[in-house]
Amino acid sequence: MMNRVVPTIKLYDYLIVPIQIELDDTTVEAMQEQILNEIDEKRIKGLIIDVSMVEIIDSYISYTLTETAAMAKMMGCNTVICGIQPTVALTLAQMGVKLKGVYFAMDLESALKILESIEE
């Protein structure tokens, strides 16, 4: 039985992951594993990570998020990160963090629209 650290919602071919917990390094790694397993098991084509509740995203969390997106991509799944708080965006930009290989959206609805438009 895999370790589930975040709740997930399957919607059509999409997997929605709302992060509502404090992300320590172990949790981030466990979350990555959980997401990849679910993409495989549930045949997911689009991943939406909702970070609107996350108040601090540091360089390691950023690294793991982009790595997860890269891995998902290899499995045929696109990733959208949605709801980055303005202060978090400001901090990441100032640090020079670039989240590569990921799509961004303001909210869940726009994230779904992005995934739909990629598939067309």
Added chain:
Amino acid sequence: MSIKIKEEKDIVVARQIVKDIAKRLGFSLADITKVSTAVSELARNIYRYAKEGFILVKEKKSGEEVEIEVVALDNGPGIEDIELALKSGYTTTRNSLGLGLSGVKKLMDSFYIESEKGVGTVVIASKRRRAF
């Protein structure tokens, strides 16, 4: 305030404590996030490279001026080439963007680092409260 960094969860503890202090001192939401993120990076560096160390958080007040000073301190292996370590994108470990230490410098108002091989590393960084 002194926070011992020994386990991975101490990284989260450190950033939470600093966040609360910055909030109490009336820092803007953006600056609270910046200081907490900087502390998260410093604490992780301690945990990753030195295994253990301390984060000290000081509140400095003089008249209207309010400042948070963060000191990260360890007896780890030390940094051979500080200039290189401060370069964006440089890292000696996998699972890293190499933006931690350089990020701290960018997020804070002042930044000082001293390191000696085999002795340890000390980073002192501070941020002033801004009127907004």
